[in-house]
Amino acid sequence: MDALNSFIFSFFNLKVMAQYLPLVAQGLGLTVVLALLIVVCGLALGLALAVIRSFGLRVLNWAIIFTVDVFRALPPLVIIVLLFFGLPAAGLSISGFAATWLSLTLVLMAFSEEIFWAGITAVPKGQWEAARSTGLSFLQTLRMVVLPQALRITVPPLTNRTIAITKGTALGSVVGVAEILGASQSAMSFSANPSPLTLGAIAYLVLFIPVVALGRWIETRFAWKR
Amino acid sequence: MTHSPPIIDARGLWKKFGGLAVLKGVDLSVAERELVFIIGPSGSGKSTLLRCLNRLEEPDDGSIQVDGIELLSPKTDLNAARRRIGMVFQSFNLYPHMTARANVMLALRKVLGQDKDQAAQLAARALDRVGLAERMDHYPAQLSGGQQQRVAIARAIALEPRVMLFDEPTSALDPELVGGVLNVMRELRQDGMTMVVVSHEMAFAKAAADRVVFMADGQKLEEGPPAQIFDAPRHERTRAFIRQIDRH
Ligand SMILES: Nc1ncnc2c1ncn2[C@@H]1O[C@H](COP(=O)(O)OP(=O)(O)OP(=O)(O)O)[C@@H](O)[C@H]1O
Ligand SMILES: [Mg+2]
Numbered sequence: 001m002d003a004l005n006s007f008i009f010s011f012f013n014l015k016v017m018a019q020y021l022p023l024v025a026q027g028l029g030l031t032v033v034l035a036l037l038i039v040v041c042g043l044a045l046g047l048a049l050a051v052i053r054s055f056g057l058r059v060l061n062w063a064i065i066f067t068v069d070v071f072r073a074l075p076p077l078v079i080i081v082l083l084f085f086g087l088p089a090a091g092l093s094i095s096g097f098a099a100t101w102l103s104l105t106l107v108l109m110a111f112s113e114e115i116f117w118a119g120i121t122a123v124p125k126g127q128w129e130a131a132r133s134t135g136l137s138f139l140q141t142l143r144m145v146v147l148p149q150a151l152r153i154t155v156p157p158l159t160n161r162t163i164a165i166t167k168g169t170a171l172g173s174v175v176g177v178a179e180i181l182g183a184s185q186s187a188m189s190f191s192a193n194p195s196p197l198t199l200g201a202i203a204y205l206v207l208f209i210p211v212v213a214l215g216r217w218i219e220t221r222f223a224w225k226r
Numbered sequence: 227m228t229h230s231p232p233i234i235d236a237r238g239l240w241k242k243f244g245g246l247a248v249l250k251g252v253d254l255s256v257a258e259r260e261l262v263f264i265i266g267p268s269g270s271g272k273s274t275l276l277r278c279l280n281r282l283e284e285p286d287d288g289s290i291q292v293d294g295i296e297l298l299s300p301k302t303d304l305n306a307a308r309r310r311i312g313m314v315f316q317s318f319n320l321y322p323h324m325t326a327r328a329n330v331m332l333a334l335r336k337v338l339g340q341d342k343d344q345a346a347q348l349a350a351r352a353l354d355r356v357g358l359a360e361r362m363d364h365y366p367a368q369l370s371g372g373q374q375q376r377v378a379i380a381r382a383i384a385l386e387p388r389v390m391l392f393d394e395p396t397s398a399l400d401p402e403l404v405g406g407v408l409n410v411m412r413e414l415r416q417d418g419m420t421m422v423v424v425s426h427e428m429a430f431a432k433a434a435a436d437r438v439v440f441m442a443d444g445q446k447l448e449e450g451p452p453a454q455i456f457d458a459p460r461h462e463r464t465r466a467f468i469r470q471i472d473r474h
Pocket of ligand 1: 243244248266267268269270271272273274275
């Protein structure tokens with residue numbers, strides 16, 4: 001029983017949890033802001049790159065493919081650390097928050113570009129031909145015929161990837177961002193008790209279970225009969 | 227046959243894919259209200275010829291006039307020209323995320339610049355012409371192949387093209403659905419539409435075509451009224467092809 005008591009004291013210490021709830025809640029707020037910024041910017045950039053790639057300009061496409069491959073290959077933590085410690089060396093100071101945001105945005109841009117691009121190329125050539133044969137321009141066809149179909153195909157892989165990358169906000173704790181994990185870790189050292197980590201885990205569940213559910217809802221909403 | 231200037235006047239069309247010459251100097255002239263049928267063995271270049279006529283395929287050489295417009299000239303507004311040339315594909319190619327009516331409305335709104343009400347009205351009229359007034363709000367997946375192809379025809383004719391190109395419009399259909407599509411094409415013809423049809427529907431060709439063009443190896447081998455091509459072909463290859471088709 002002693003072991004159980006000590007486990008409860010360490011990880012479910014209600015007194016400690018109550019004391020540090022506000023700090024972890026602040027961390028949750030910061031994680032939400034960071035995640036939203038990453039999702040909006042990362043997906044917008046990824047879509048923009050995929051659209052530019054569909055113009056088929058060879059040199060530009062090489063540049064896109066190279067950039068995308070670099071950010072898909074590097075571990076996100078490496079990019080964060082490089083930006084956070086590297087940019088100041090180059091005379092540009094960057095906050096931990098900005099370094100985390102920029103890194104994960106670039107990673108999401110890279111992965112989502114590939115997913116959007118796969119979606120665009122999965123739309124049958126006949127769709128382009130039918131639309132162009134009625135006099136629609138390239139951009140009109142892309143916007144009104146191809147992208148709506150491509151986006152529907154991309155919703156499942158995109159939600160999965162987006163959730164995986166936004167969970168990477170926890171990496172911000174390494175460069176001093178007081179998001180959920182960072183806040184919980186501070187609380188843990190102040191209180192000399194790991195219960196705040198439990199709070200942190202609960203905060204992640206509170207945040208991401210609805211996000212996962214939303215992803216599921218979007219998937220069913222965007223599925224249409226073929 | 228009429229003597230008005232041709233709607234389509236294509237001369238010396240060449241098209242190569244890689245090293246393979248698929249069209250070798252083909253001429254094709256189509257008069258107003260004429261229905262020209264193109265037949266020939268698989269790979270003879272029928273689809274390629276048709277697709278050159280609205281520049282879905284870029285010819286390597288030659289000239290194409292459609293309704294007086296120099297289609298291959300760099301000065302030509304291709305999108306403006308294309309709305310005068312309707313095309314119907316073997317695989318329908320309806321937009322799956324739009325209802326039948328929205329499929330027809332898209333180009334009316336974005337190419338002709340019509341407002342929503344006007345486009346909706348014209349789309350309804352076009353769908354009525356192909357016998358699908360009842361199915362306007364259905365999505366393609368909720369329609370049979372024959373109905374989908376009729377929507378595709380409505381999508382093209384709503385723009386009031388000067389000529390309609392059909393590339394094997396019934397080849398992907400179950401036999402019992404072919405008749406409905408051919409009926410719509412027959413009515414179009416009666417309304418005076420100029421048509422170029424690639425198809426294996428020989429009975430339809432005999433009944434409705436003004437002229438039949440036989441293609442082989444990227445060349446126009448023989449052309450003439452259906453009676454001549456089907457009953458008294460001059461070339462041995464035409465004869466062999468007709469014999470083979472008739473066996474089916
Ligand atoms: N985009 C392309 N790239 C390479 N080769 C092509 C392409 N399109 C057509 N071809 C080739 O050109 C030749 C003529 O093709 P086309 O589709 O015009 O023939 P077709 O007469 O319509 O045949 P079918 O009756 O089978 O439809 C074929 O050998 C085909 O493989
Ligand atoms: Mg063909």
